[in-house]
Amino acid sequence: MSNIITFEMRNNVGVITINNPPANALNFEVKKHISENFDFCMSNSECKGLVITSEGRMFIAGADISEFGIETPEGIPELEDVIRKIELAPKPVIAALNGMALGGGMELAMGCHYRLADPSVTVGQPEVNLGFIPGGGGTQRLPRLVGPELALEMIVTGKPINATKAFEAGAIDEIIDEDLVESAIQLALSQAKKPDELRRTGDLNEKIKDVDPKVFDNWRQKISSKSRNMRSPFECINTVEAATKIGFDAGLAYEREVFIELRDSDEGKSMRHMFFAERGVAKIPDIPKETKTQNINKVAIIGSGTMGGGIAMNFANVGIPAVVVDINEDALKIGLDRVKNNYLSSVAKGRMSQEKMDQTMNLISGATNYSEIADSDIVIEAVFEDMDLKKKIFKELDQVCKPETILASNTSTLDINEIADSTNRPDKVCGTHFFSPANIMKLLENVRTEKSSKETIATVMGLAKKIKKTGVLVGVGDGFVGNRMLHISARIAEFMVEEGALPWQIDKVIYDFGFPMGPFSMNDLAGVDVRYLIRQEQKKLYGERRQSVIIDNVYNTGRYGQKTNAGWYDYEVGSRKGKPSPLIEDLIIQTSTQLGIKRRTFSDQEILETYIYSMINTGAKVLEEKLAIRASDIDVIWHYGYGFPRYKGGPMFYADLIGLHKVYDGICELNEKYGDWVRPAELIEQLVREGKGFKDFQL
Ligand code: NAD
Numbered sequence: 001m002s003n004i005i006t007f008e009m010r011n012n013v014g015v016i017t018i019n020n021p022p023a024n025a026l027n028f029e030v031k032k033h034i035s036e037n038f039d040f041c042m043s044n045s046e047c048k049g050l051v052i053t054s055e056g057r058m059f060i061a062g063a064d065i066s067e068f069g070i071e072t073p074e075g076i077p078e079l080e081d082v083i084r085k086i087e088l089a090p091k092p093v094i095a096a097l098n099g100m101a102l103g104g105g106m107e108l109a110m111g112c113h114y115r116l117a118d119p120s121v122t123v124g125q126p127e128v129n130l131g132f133i134p135g136g137g138g139t140q141r142l143p144r145l146v147g148p149e150l151a152l153e154m155i156v157t158g159k160p161i162n163a164t165k166a167f168e169a170g171a172i173d174e175i176i177d178e179d180l181v182e183s184a185i186q187l188a189l190s191q192a193k194k195p196d197e198l199r200r201t202g203d204l205n206e207k208i209k210d211v212d213p214k215v216f217d218n219w220r221q222k223i224s225s226k227s228r229n230m231r232s233p234f235e236c237i238n239t240v241e242a243a244t245k246i247g248f249d250a251g252l253a254y255e256r257e258v259f260i261e262l263r264d265s266d267e268g269k270s271m272r273h274m275f276f277a278e279r280g281v282a283k284i285p286d287i288p289k290e291t292k293t294q295n296i297n298k299v300a301i302i303g304s305g306t307m308g309g310g311i312a313m314n315f316a317n318v319g320i321p322a323v324v325v326d327i328n329e330d331a332l333k334i335g336l337d338r339v340k341n342n343y344l345s346s347v348a349k350g351r352m353s354q355e356k357m358d359q360t361m362n363l364i365s366g367a368t369n370y371s372e373i374a375d376s377d378i379v380i381e382a383v384f385e386d387m388d389l390k391k392k393i394f395k396e397l398d399q400v401c402k403p404e405t406i407l408a409s410n411t412s413t414l415d416i417n418e419i420a421d422s423t424n425r426p427d428k429v430c431g432t433h434f435f436s437p438a439n440i441m442k443l444l445e446n447v448r449t450e451k452s453s454k455e456t457i458a459t460v461m462g463l464a465k466k467i468k469k470t471g472v473l474v475g476v477g478d479g480f481v482g483n484r485m486l487h488i489s490a491r492i493a494e495f496m497v498e499e500g501a502l503p504w505q506i507d508k509v510i511y512d513f514g515f516p517m518g519p520f521s522m523n524d525l526a527g528v529d530v531r532y533l534i535r536q537e538q539k540k541l542y543g544e545r546r547q548s549v550i551i552d553n554v555y556n557t558g559r560y561g562q563k564t565n566a567g568w569y570d571y572e573v574g575s576r577k578g579k580p581s582p583l584i585e586d587l588i589i590q591t592s593t594q595l596g597i598k599r600r601t602f603s604d605q606e607i608l609e610t611y612i613y614s615m616i617n618t619g620a621k622v623l624e625e626k627l628a629i630r631a632s633d634i635d636v637i638w639h640y641g642y643g644f645p646r647y648k649g650g651p652m653f654y655a656d657l658i659g660l661h662k663v664y665d666g667i668c669e670l671n672e673k674y675g676d677w678v679r680p681a682e683l684i685e686q687l688v689r690e691g692k693g694f695k696d697f698q699l
């Protein structure tokens with residue numbers, strides 16, 4: 001008998017209990033044992049029926065996706081065959097849902113003749129989040145149970161529903177408060193008396209008859225923009241539609257074919273990579289899970305500008321009081337008003353109740369001196385990007401705050417080692433690099449300095465989770481990880497503009513690749529002046545390299561982007577949608593002349609490769625410099641910080657997908673054009689030499 005499945009006969013009913021923590025995933029072994037115990041039960045004349053349940057808070061979270069891509073070993077049945085066998089069984093099989101039934105777990109339950117559930121249960125088909133469709137009959141059985149509209153909603157969005165909704169819709173038969181397994185045994189015994197009446201989901205056709213085809217077209221329309229470039233959400237619709245049009249067996253076969261295609265597609269591989277990458281960021285090799293963390297019950301934020309208020313909102317949203325300190329009373333008022341307006345807009349959109357807003361706003365207070373923050377557990381500094389100012393503030397905070405207070409900086413570019421050394425507690429200093437708008441963007445780059453203690457880092461990593469951000473640990477270095485890569489690629493994009501491309505052509509290529517916007521639209525959003533000032537600073541580091549003249553020329557026109565209704569694009573007042581600017585086009589052509597460059601045509605492919613390959617090369621340098629722990633952390637940063645499409649897996653995974661050799665050749669060509677900005681990373685050379693990819697790299 002296996003440890004992960006137990007089988008017992010209770011009152012002449014077989015009871016299979018899955019115990020495969022943490023998620024009771026349907027791995028090879030679990031499937032094998034379910035199948036064997038099922039066969040035993042069906043062939044044993046003593047056994048009147050079968051109950052399938054699990055230990056713990058989960059019924060079954062789904063298939064074991066770490067087994068995807070591995071050929072099914074001899075003797076292991078496919079899930080869809082086990083489910084079909086259960087459905088066709090001559091004796092009643094009851095699913096006793098003790099907890100969440102997701103993906104393959106829900107499919108197994110739907111293959112059973114009846115489903116009883118604990119009130120806490122949720123059920124769903126989240127496969128689309130991993131780039132494929134349900135492959136164990138989910139697209140064919142769910143619409144038969146709940147009708148195509150709810151089935152579409154569940155399968156296309158991947159969002160689960162609770163027990164009450166599932167019961168009302170017909171996905172579960174009864175909600176059982178107590179003695180779930182015993183109730184399931186009793187049901188099996190009573191159904192065993194009427195074997196001709198066993199209800200098989202595949203035979204239920206009532207809810208899928210005469211369905212208006214508009215139902216499906218409406219869904220296609222609804223997801224067309226959000227799911228652009230993707231296949232899996234549309235295939236979810238196609239397969240559910242098939243359930244209403246072709247017979248059950250044909251539907252199962254069609255689902256299977258599409259499932260396999262998607263599972264093995266780049267989209268499927270990328271989405272699964274991101275799933276594991278996201279879980280991987282929490283693993284820090286020298287900081288084990290058990291590392292002690294500090295309690296964070298009160299937060300102070302210094303600076304109430306663009307970032308400060310948004311940072312405070314994150315804490316208040318999860319019930320942690322936050323004091324915002326600004327030296328300037330007017331700035332403080334403006335900052336707090338901005339916070340209030342953000343919440344008011346959520347209330348107006350119905351996303352928050354007025355009561356909740358009042359409670360949350362009560363947790364945010366303002367101050368113009370440090371007297372109220374001495375007892376804070378963490379202080380996050382978000383003042384102007386000025387090293388002397390930051391050092392002065394950290395020195396003061398070090399004196400004012402209790403000894404255990406963590407002092408964090410939100411700097412985007414400055415050396416936090418230097419800031420840490422201005423205090424007597426460098427072990428309690430780190431970076432918490434929020435992205436703008438700080439209350440919305442999910443990424444938090446937590447920056448580890450040379451002296452940050454493990455406890456400090458474990459605390460801020462835990463804090464990221466608490467405020468519902470994805471925290472990724474990075475090291476101190478120019479631009480940390482995300483912005484370092486962005487700045488190089490954006491520069492290269494500007495060089496392409498100087499050589500013959502136009503901003504809107506580049507933006508379109510990058511948008512079509514799957515980013516929410518291209519580098520010039522992004523610059524108009526963040527401020528042309530901001531990029532210009534960063535470039536001025538970077539001249540100190542990279543002054544001998546080719547500089548972008550076009551950014552200086554655009555800056556000198558006073559067109560700073562959306563905030564001035566003019567940047568790379570023209571904006572109508574109040575609109576965020578830019579139109580290509582003839583003035584900028586003229587300026588670009590003049591700039592090429594000024595530089596003595598004969599403009600040439602760029603193909604979309606050349607633009608894409610130039611932009612993405614330079615990004616990948618910088619990513620490899622970031623790994624060489626140990627600014628990121630693993631390549632997949634960079635992918636997470638690029639997804640959550642800059643909208644790199646999940647279905648392409650982040651820049652480093654994408655490089656592996658297209659072949660590092662090809663990328664390396666492209667980078668060598670770019671090196672000839674752009675010199676040291678795209679000097680091939682030794683790490684890539686080495687990986688190519690060894691026939692490896694970024695997936696094989698680990699610090
Ligand atoms: P900002 O100019 O909008 O706001 C800075 C605020 O700090 C102002 O309100 C100012 O009055 C206040 N301030 C200045 N000196 C102070 C002092 N001694 N004590 C208290 N308050 C003081 O700046 P921002 O855009 O919010 O940026 C803040 C920090 O966050 C910078 O280090 C910046 O690099 C970083 N950052 C900004 C962004 C962004 O997109 N804006 C993104 C990530 C990180």
